[in-house]
Amino acid sequence: MSEAISRPTLRVVSGSPTPEELAVVSALVAAAGSGDERSPAPPAARGTWSDPARRMRRPWLPGPNAWRSAGS
Incomplete structure (x- = not known):
């Protein structure tokens, strides 16, 4: 059987890094x-209590009796 030729996975191109x-x-x-x-x-789905659209x-x-819903 032939031996597997191992190539280095990483190669330092320039500089001299420390072992660390x-x-x-x-x-x-x-x-x-x-x-x-x-x-x-x-x-996770956001609860409706924190929905920003709730503040709008x-x-x-307009229409008949629209004044009744104006205060809610």
């Missing part, structure tokens, strides 16, 4: 690559 910096970068790359591929859960007044409807 390389550890941080490799941890970030590993965390980003191992993410769950499912879509995030939809946001209803339009006044």
Whole structure:
């Protein structure tokens, strides 16, 4: 059987990072690559008590006895 040729996953192009910096970068790359591929859960539905439209007044409807609904 032939041996698998291992290539480095990350390569430093310029500069000389410390071992701690390389550890941080490799941890970030590993965390980003191992993410769950499912879509995030939809946001929870907002209750009607906090609906901004509730603060808007209803339009006044002209007509007979419209004055009775004007105070509500």
